[in-house]
Amino acid sequence: MRKQWLVGLFTVGLVVCGLTGAGHTKAEASTTTDHFISSMSSPVKKVATKYRLYPSVMMAQAALESGWGTSQLSMTADNYFGIKGAYNGASVTMNTAEYNADGQLYYTDAAFKKYPSATASMTDNAQLLRNGIAWNPNYYSGTWRENAPTYADAANALTGTYATAPNYGTSLINLIQAYNFNALDNTTTSTKKSSSASAHATDATKVTYYVGADSQTALLSSAYKKYNLYNHIKGSKYKATSFSWSKVGGWQGRPVWVDARGYKASTKTNWYRVRFSKQTTSKKYWIYSKALQFPKTTYAAYKKTASLVSGSYPVYDHVFNSTYIAKQLTTTKALMKHSVKIDNKATRVQNGVTTTWYRINGGSTSGWVTSLAVKK
Structure with a gap:
């Protein structure tokens, strides 16, 4: 069952005023907005980092769905993500806007979780994204940092899964860009690295990512068995876990769908993010370029x-x-x-x-x- 999007009055106004448009100008930050950003930035970054999600996306979600903390749901229940149900038995009933299978908007009453704090709301949201739903634990895997090279990928992965609003991902991306929420995604510390060894280590792990259309294809090459699959590019700043072909299954000429490329500067090599099904929600892996054969x-x-x-x-x-x-x-x-x-x-x-x-x-x-x- 899909989680529906709570549309507060402030949120509707936010979207209508142009933040969903590609050519919008940055809105003047109000006192309410400034207070929300200053009070939420630290806990959002802490929780999102713990669960290996993008803080920028979590911040944009909280702002969009709570109307910068002014919605009745966020003020009375500390529920910043419009999550339905009960939290430790506590809930509140709210009128919510939802979309049917035809994309038509309608309104209905629903029970939403009541949290003891904003941090509890963030943690519950993060656990939902990490653990998925009962019949598919990977339902939100497109939002995980190991699967989403950029915050935009993670935001778009929420459309049609976390929320039924057809422009949900676009709205989040516009908020991130308008308020520079992507600065929260920087996980480096403020400690200065004075040694040349530290600088060299940073250069060695640098990867430039290029995300493209998800319907592109390639074939497994004759040498594919020489290279393992990984959840991250091997040698990048992320910890990479390898997967053997016996788990996935492969043969020369097997088609794969490719939606991203990563260029590792230190070795001047290309890596590709692939999946073994046309379905965009399928599990994705990173693999060295020589394992693939492109047209x-x-x-x-x-x-x-x-x-x-x-x-x-x-x-x-x-x-x-x-x-x-x-x-x-x-x-x-x-x-x-x-x-x-x-x-x-x-x-x-x-x-x-x-x-x-x-x-x-x-x-x-x-x-x-x-x-x-x-x-x-």
């Missing part, structure tokens, strides 16, 4: 002015299903009003099928599209 992509300079066909095709920062891992930037529909110039061409061969891709420049956007999006 062969060949690039060449190609100068031409072009027009886009009608319709809406994705525009990516890289060729889809290439080793770079492509992230969608926009659609061709958004570029129809601009003249388009092509400055590069790519040919991708996958499963014996050759497709052509063009890098187009339109307005302020530069990205790759399939040749189907370009008029002949």
Whole structure:
């Protein structure tokens, strides 16, 4: 049973005022907002770090669902996350806005947990995300730091699982960016590292992450058995636990779905985050690049002015299903009003099928599209 989103009056106003829009301006912090941030930052960071979650996401959730601590539920029950049920037998009944299977909003009365403190509310929320639901302990695994390279990934993983609001993840991300909550995710201490050895250790564990569309695929290479699967990139700042192939099962040519790449600077190597099912909620692993075989992509300079066909095709920062891992930037529909110039061409061969891709420049956007999006 999905947990429903409590929509307080302040929360509705917050969303309507533009924080869900991509082009919003940072809101002026009110006294209420300042007090909420200053009082909640420390316990949020402590609890989220303990359960290996993103403090920025927990902070945004608490702010969004409690209306910066002004909702009746947070003031009377210290419930900052709209979690239903009873806590040690204590609960309160509130009128809540929910979404049905068709995405339609409706209102109903429901019992919500009553907590003895804000920290208890945060801890209960963290335990829910870590332990999942009765029939699926990995239900919220997309929010775990070992599975989510960025806070945005963790926030988006809450849409359709933790909350039924279709724009829930986007609302959290907008709050994080507007109020710089991502500063809470920095787990380093304030102690100065004076020795060169410490500095070297930091450089050695540095990994740059690139998250892309989750429908990209690759195949297990002929050498895949030489490399283990991990919950983190081996040698990164996170503790990596390895998993053997006997647990997962593999064979040369087995398809995998890839949604992220990690570049380890010290060894100049690429790692990829994969899953063995098309379902985005499936368990994800990190694996060294040589264990995978991507479609062969060949690039060449190609100068031409072009027009886009009608319709809406994705525009990516890289060729889809290439080793770079492509992230969608926009659609061709958004570029129809601009003249388009092509400055590069790519040919991708996958499963014996050759497709052509063009890098187009339109307005302020530069990205790759399939040749189907370009008029002949």
